[in-house]
Structures are given as C-alpha cells and as structure tokens.
Amino acid sequence: MAKTESLSEVHQSVNTDKRKGWRRILSFIGPAYLISVGYMDPGNWATDLAGGSKFGYQLIWVLLMSNLIALLLQSLSARLGIVRGLDLAQASKHAYPKWVNIPLFGLAQTAIVACDLAEIIGMAIGLQLLFGLPLIWGISITIFDTILLLFLLNRGMRAMEGFIVSMVFIVGISFLVEMFIVEPSLKEVVKGFEPSLLSGDALYIAIGIIGATVMPHNLYLHSSLVQTRKIERTNKGMKEAIKFNFIDTAVALNLAFFVNAAILILAAAAFFRNGLHEVAEIQDAHKLLSNIFGNVAPTLFAIALIAAGQSSTVTGTLAGQIIMEGHINLRIQPWLRRLITRLLAIIPAFFTILYYGDGALGSLLVLSQVVLSLQLGFAVIPLIHFTSDKKLMKDFAIKTWMKVWAWGSAFLIISLNVKLVIEEISGWAKDANTWWIYVFVFPAVVLVVLLLLYVFLHPLINKGNLQRQMVPHGNALDIGKIEKISYERIGIAVDFSTNDRNTIRHALIQGGKDAHYYLIHVVETAAARYHGDIVMDHETQSDANNLEKYKINLADLGYDATVFIGFGGTAKAIADISNKNKFELLVMGAHGHKGLKDLIFGTTVDSVRHKVNIPVLIIR
Template structure:
C-alpha cells in the first residue's frame, strides 16, 4: 500500500480509476484536470484585458487571443507530460534540479504570484456581487474568505466532485456569454477577419502584451503537472503513452473552451462598445453599466453571474496550486484549511487596504498590478518545464522532440520578452505618474527587478551547466530504510483516552490486547467546560464531579478483572491535556478513539488525534468506532 501523503496532492493522488475502460468511458475518465487548469485562462484578470482590447480595437486582436491559446496548449501539454512520465509535479522536479536556497526563492516568487492571482479573483468576485446584489465592495471582498470552507468540503468529497463543481462554474460562464452573443448580435464576417494577424504598435501592442501576459499563468503549469497524477495508470510504456494521449485530448478541449470564453468577452466588448463609440472601456464596472445602457437589464445580469462564477472557480484552483508549490519546493505540509486561509487573507489585505485608502475605483489599478506581478514569475515556471521535459535521461523515450523543444523555447523567449517589456513600461509609467515617489521606485523596486532577472538567468543556465543527481521522487517523509530484525515490543504503561461513549469499550479491548495483565493502564478523560479551561484542577463543577465518578467506575471494573488500572483527569484543551499526562506518567503507548468527524466538523471541533500525535514521542493506536 502506498503512502499518498508522499505524493503531489496526496489526498487525491491516483484517486480516479482509468483502468479496464475503453472508448468514451476511457476518455471521460481522463477528462477533468485540464478543466481545473482552464479556469485560470478565463479569470477576472483576463476579463480586463479582453474588454480593453475589444473596446479599443474591435475584433482586430482576436488573433492575439488565438496565438496565446496555442502557446498555452503547448506549455500545458508539456506540464501534463512531466506529471505523467516522471510522477513529479513541476515544483518537485525543481526541488531536485536546483539548490535549496534557490528553491526557497522559487517558492516565494510562486507564492507571491498565486496571491496576486487570487487578488484578481477576489476583486472580480466582489465586483460581481456588487453588480448583482448592490453589495459594497469591502463586504464582497470580505465574503470571499468563505471559499476556504467550500474548498475544504469539496476536497473531502473527492477529486471528481471538485472537478464537477469547477466544470459547472465554467458551464455557467460559457452559457452566460453564449446568451449575450445572441443579445449583441456580432458580425460573423468581421469576427472571421479578426483571426488574420495584423500589425501591432503603440497601444495595441501594449494591450496585446497584456492579453498574452494574462493568458499564460505560472500557477497553471504547477497545477496541471500535479492534477494529471490523480488518474490511476499502468506504469508501462503503453500505459504512459495512452495517458499522454488522453490528457492531450482533455487539454485541447478545455483550453479551446477557455479561448471561446475569452473571445466571447472581447467580441462582446467590440460589438457593445467599439461599435457604439466607447473606445476606452477598461474597467469591469464600466462594462456593466454600458451593457445596461445599450441592451437593457438582462445582459449585465448575465455578465455579473459569469464574473462571480469565474472568480469562484479560479480561487479554488489557485489555492490547490498553493498546496503544490509549498509541498514541492520546500517540503512544508500544513493543514489544508490553514494554508488556504493564509493565502486568501494575504490576498484580501491589499484589496481591503486599497478600498479604504484609494476608494473602490482603485481596484482596477490593483488588478493591473496583480498581472504585472504574475508576469515577473512566469519565466520561473516555463524555463524549468522545458528543461525537464526535454531531458532524455529522465524522460526516456517520452522526452519532447527537437522540433517541439525549439517551438517551446521560442514561446518561452516570446513570453519572457513581452512580459519584461510590460514590467519595464509599467515601472516607468509609475515614475511619470508619481514623480515625487520616483526615488523610492529606483531605490526599492529596481533592485528587486534586477535580482529577479539574475535569478531567472541562473534558472536558465543551471540545468545545462550542472547535471544534478536524481533525488528520491517523494521527499517529504524521506525514503525507506533497510529492515533487519522485527522483535516483538512489550508495552509496560498504556494510556487509554475515555470520552464516555460507545468508543470506550473498543479502546479498552484494543489496549488490553497490547499489554495483557502485565501492563499498567492509565485511563484519561479531559474535562472541556469553560471553567476547566480557565481554572484547571481547581474547578469542581457538576460535570467534572460526574466525569471523575464515571472514570473511577471504569478503573474499578478493570481492577476487578485483574488489571492494574488508574485514572487521570485532564482539563481544558484535550490534545494538550492528554499529551501532558502521557509525558508526566511516562506512558509508552496510547490508545485513542477517533471521533469520526469530517470536513466542517473537523474545522469546528478540531482534530485531537492528529494534535496529540505531534505532541508525544510514543506510538498512538487510533481505534475507529464500530458501526
């Protein structure tokens, strides 16, 4: 039996069966990962660039969207190939290829990018809530913290349920824009002309750079390389080849759907605004107002619903990517709800700060800033990905061909160059706009940009100049050591946690099986009343007295049966109280009953068993309640 906690997204690793299926059933088993990835290509950050491009230049930039989609298809297919062939996500592969110090900074940059991406989703969702329910933006931003609970619930239900939710959100977005296409009635002939490449200069070049920069997002590459590992495959050449093929189908279908949504937003802006003389619509709020002014109430309502669905789905996939980069780059694993809450809070703080000090109109500029931050990190995902998938030593016959490698490097150079240009222009725009702060931009911002550039150059040359040794694939818990002799262990002092439920009998039976009549048994019960938390042993309320009497009955029963038993009452936090008694009494084995909570109840009531395990240095036997 494998330890899934050592895998990328261990809770859902290899959780979807693809074996013994043929035809459409086989295809359907593989469909899913790319849909979770595709939501990042139609998030509120993309909406801003699509609306700006459509309102300023009509249908002329559709070809830029199409070219961006082709680049995304190539890079996402490479990401899926890495996960399938090597069983590694991009962060884990980077950990093996680069020194620990570099991995730390790669993690920091990736985490900043995810927070920046999450920031755009938060703002977009808050704007959607305001447009639909007239909810103040600061309340909308604050409400997005509830995504943490939703994410925890969906992950607990399994990968298929999570994918189903995301696909339903995509369906809502797609359906909303499909209906809006019928409302605005665009010109099919002019749309077709928009696919023909044209010259880009001045503002059109700037918006085109923004479209490309907002389309290919770094966290999607981390995410895809991990999500493909949720499928069980046969680890043979034929099995791997089949998995690559079916995941390519998944990627092509999902990203083309994302392209259609982005194209629909641009076409909507071109038809509704450009054709009516509104050439400078860059704010989502402005787009909503103009839609209502031109087409009535239905179109803007659909627009707001799509915006909420887009923000909701994108934030969920962003937090998944956060888990992948944290565990992959720096071997840090914390509780999922805590990690997601931390990411969300770090994204909410700048949004709330902007609303308080710059007003609601400042959120549009904050979205642009988030896209600039994403641009800085993109090269750190794309360059290692190409290195890893073209490595014939580790990828074997599944390494990418020379033609694909050349095409991938061309895309990488194009993306890095265009995003560098975007960052460069944005910095000097800030200097022109805020001349009094120019000195601080030169002193603080430019050195950071230079350091990031140096790190990017290092990331590019390191795999070519230094051939690293392969490390164990799954490092968080180390590797297996040699097993020699397995002698029986005799436990002399066993602790049993008691909660006066039907679990107690099972716990006592399992404890006696371990120690027999030679061991000493300490029965532990923790009083959790408010008085117990504040006053500890000094509390003498009725519940404490009743619990002490009941515990003594258990002890007397065991003693009458010929076992050495004693009672210990703990007070306050259960985990801390149990650990304290275990350490003070020199217990060498613990038997605990699992409470059987799931998802939301774990969040509310806590997970005592897991907490105790990390507070003591003795074995813990967890007894599941009998049905």
C-alpha cells in the same frame, strides 16, 4: 501512512481501463476544462476589456499567441504528470535544493493570491451588477465559497468536473449571444490577427493578457489533474493517455480562446468603435452595454462574470494545495487552505476599496494579471527542463522542435516581463521622492533575477544528480534485526464512553503486567478552562471518581495504574501530562467523526500526535 500522491483525495479515482471506443476518449475528458476556467476568469475580462476598448481589434493576435503558448505548456504539464507521476511542484522539490523551493513556493503562492484577487473582485462586481449589492459586501460573501469546495471534493472528481464544465458552458453561451447582439466587423477582426509592435500601454495590457491567459498555477494544476485517470503504466498506455489529454487540452483551450476573443471583440465593437477608449472597468462595460444594447446583453455579461469567478475559485484552491504539498511538503485541510488564500486576497481588495474607492478595482484587476505574468518564468523554465530530460522521461522526452518552441515561448514571456519592469521602474524614478526604489525595489529585482538564473542553470549543471531526482522519498532501508520493545510507562486517554474498554484492553496488551499505566482524562468545562486544577465542580469530582474506579478495577486484575486529570484544551493537556511524566507509549481512542464534525469538535488525535515525541496507538 501519509499519502504522497498529488491530490491524493482523487488520485486515480477515474478508471479508464474498462471503456472502449469513444467512451474511452471521454473518460480522459475533464482535466483541461478545469484548467480552461483559469483562462477565462475575471482577470482576463479586465485585460480583454482594456485592450479592446483602447486598441480595438489590434491585440487579437496577442490572444492567439497566448493561446498557442498555453496549449504547448499545458500539454507539457500533462506529459510530466502522466509519465513521471509527479506534479510540477513535486518535480521541482526533487530537482532543486530546499532553499530554492521555499522562494519558488512563495512566488507560486503570490500568483495564486493574485489570481484569487481577480476572482474575488469579479464575483463582487457580478453580484453588484445583478442585485445592486455593495462591493464591500460582495467581497465579504466570497469567503463562504469554501463550503462549495468541500462539497465538490466529497462528491468526487467527476462531480467537480461536471460543475466546472457547466460554469464554462454558461460563460460560452452568454458571449455567443452577445456576439450576435454587438455585430462586430469581421474584416477588422481578421485584421487583428496580424502581429504589430507593442510599447507603452499596449505592452502593459499585452503582458496582462499573457499573464491572464498563460497562468502559472495552471501548469502545476494540470500536471496533477491528469493523475486522476487510472492508466496502464506501459509505453502504450502512457502514449495513449498523452494523446487523449492533448485532445482534451486543445478543445478546452480553444473554447477559452473563443471566450477571451469574444470579450475583446465585444469591447472593440461596443466601445472602441463608439469612441469610448478608456473602458477598463467591468462596471463601466456593463453600464455602456445597457445604454447601447438594452437589458439582455448586460444581464448575460453579469451572469457569465459570476460563473467564471466561481469556477476559477475551485481550481485556484486545488492549485494552492498542490503547490504547498509539492514544494514544502506541508499538507493542511482543503477548507483551511482555501480560507488562508482567500483572506490573503481579500485584504488588498478591502484596502483598495477603503482607501481608493470602488473605481480603483479595475486597475487592481489588471495589476493582478501582470503579477501572474511576472511569475510565469519560475514555472515554465523547470517544466521545460523536466520534460526535456531523456534520462527521466525516456521515450517521452519532448522532441527538438518542441524544445525550440517551448524555449522560444519562455524567452518571449521573460523578455516582455523584463521590458515591462524596466519601463515601470523608469517611470517611478522620474518622481521626486524615489529613495524607496533604491532601498526596496532594486534589491528585490536583483534577487528575483538571480533566482531565475539559478532555476535555469541548475538542471544543466546538475545533470549527474539523477538518483536524487528519481527517488521521491529516498531509498528503502535494511530493517535489520527485530527486537521486542517493552514499554514500561504507558499513558491511556479515557473519556468514559463505550470506547474505553477497547482502548484500555489494547494498552494492556502492549505492556502486560510489567508496565505501569497512567489513566488520563481531561475536564473541558468552562470553569476548568479558566481556573485549571483549582476547580472542583461537579463534573471534575465525577470524573475523578470514575478514574479511581478504573484504577481499582485494573488493580484487581493485577495491573498498576496512576490517574491524572487534565484541565482545559484536551490535546494540550494530554500532551503536557505525557511529556511531563515521560511516557513511552500513548494509547488513545478515536471518536470516528469526520468532515463537519471535525470542524465543530476538533481532531484531538491529530493535535496530540504533533505535540508528543512518542509512539501514539490509535484505537477505533
């Protein structure tokens, strides 16, 4: 049976029932730390460095505001996951039509690629700063972190959380030490908490800071991760879970705020104060730290950068899995999900280095964070709608004051994004050759705005369609009268292993002596793959003789059988023979290998069942 829970591999894998007192609180600690790494990834570094070096301590208030908004939205995300048992993507799939979920998935995937792009660049820069590795090689190496994710997923949820917390700890300690080294002005830091009007470069960087801090994929991720805790599905149990998860979120996000503020303060104290106002490049920051403070600060800086990038990579993969499964109901292997996302992010990084040089990566980092911010509205608006609905959330629907705060935050984010888009398009329109703006940019902007309006208005207009939202897979059907199914044409895939006896016996039980059986074996030699059915190598002849022995053996027992030999790819050959001969049932033996062996040997059973339209009986 297909698993439908969010992150089914670790769903309810952490038990909280048997713990009491502070141990019970600790059992809920973890999900928010996985979320917090997204708030201190290399993309944040770029925007914080740019803001601190160019405007000193002036944008600290933007960081604080972003952190407060993040705390609110992440707590709403956790509430949704705890009360409804759905992540944000699943809730969107049930609330919006299919044609809306496809672009919502596309936008969310774009945000994850933008986030992954920041992590790739950060890792590559960190490796270059520590070991002198060229950026192009550092970017290539990041493909292989898929192995780390596979290892952590197999070890369980607590192992993954332990890894992430250790990475966060490394980042936090590194910046704590650096703060003592640079000795910032406390008076100016306090003054930076005073809000000020933003325009031009300050607005662009501020939106980048918001996009880097309030990350859309974290809203999807948090609503899923809270479901890894097994809780009582009572009002008391859910109320307790919401409280403990809020504590987890508050502590983790305040730590993230400390790291982001430390980076901005570091840039302000080290660069802005010394007249270096254009330090948006992480490499420049490392070099200048070396010149001003010696070797300790830049080394800590590089180590923290690598730790931040690696931890964010893991959470980005999980978010991608949640979004794909939730919005479009497509589930693929985590390693493949990771590889696709990474390749989509590596391509623009390679392109940037090859055509614009290493120096352009800093600008690409900031741009990636602005893209994240532009996508926020499509995650935030549905989240507020879902957690405000009293019919769905019952006693746990958010209060009026929280709704006002949430909608105010959403309005602020969207308003800043609208202002940014208008300023950017106005700047592009001043160029001489602007035909592409009217052909591509304007239509794209209009479509995005219309989609955002639909996402906002649809839940308000469609409140009557409650049943569809509350039932994830539809209602159970009346099974009705049960009649015996008699199979007349049964295919049996054999491989001449010890599994064959069991596979054939189960097939015979299904059809009895009234059915006709078709014994299938696929020759996979190199010659068979290239020459197909004209090949007559030793293996083909041996396999043909073995099939005849099975046929004779079955005939002696009173069963009719025909033999087929396929050539080349096992799954395709079995499926082609089954479809061509109109089998009514296919019986196959499972090898029982998994994990790394699946990558090496493939998964024939899974491939075959997607290529045929008949029942497949799998015998282990």
